[in-house]
């Protein structure tokens with residue numbers, strides 16, 4: 001049995017479609033239910049629906065064999081896992097953004113940064129003295145109401161920025177979904193996991 005941590009939400013739906021396209025089907029997953037685990041008994045595979053930022057935790061600790069996580073959460077968590085495949089979906093950029101009209105002059109007050117990604121923000125600003133405000137969502141509001149000067153966040157279509165009068169100042173890191181494996185469990189299920197990856201990679205050429 002291969003156990004898979006799927007990220008709950010938009011990305012998870014895209015990933016599940018890829019599994020479906022290679023003939024894996026845990027039918028119940030598509031019904032509107034609060035259930036969090038689903039099985040395709042025929043293919044000996046079980047899916048767990050996990051909060052995206054927690055997928056790497058489940059995989060690192062060997063609670064599942066593999067998982068799908070955004071590169072953003074992998075960099076931020078510094079999880080000790082094998083990154084086996086770029087699924088080339090969920091593409092976006094980790095960016096520094098600020099209100100239209102704002103310029104970071106590097107003078108005056110310490111730069112205040114609102115973000116869900118404190119480690120990525122720290123690494124980006126290096127030795128510079130900054131004040132990081134860790135938030136869990138609606139990051140774009142922070143500079144609009146004076147909680148921060150800038151944000152470090154994901155930009156996908158750019159519509160959240162546009163609708164809130166913000167702009168991209170710099171791109172820190174391109175992001176996409178990665179298939180990751182538990183270091184402790186990979187060796188036991190290597191053949192099955194490698195076969196899955198081979199099948200998933202055929203979709204890239206379609």
Ligand code: PRP
Pocket residue numbers: 136137138139140153154155156157158159160161
């Ligand atoms: C993410 C991210 C941005 C938005 C970017 O938020 O934090 O707010 O998506 O997407 P866009 O460029 O296509 O507008 P999410 O939807 O995860 O909600 P959150 O505010 O709860 O973090």
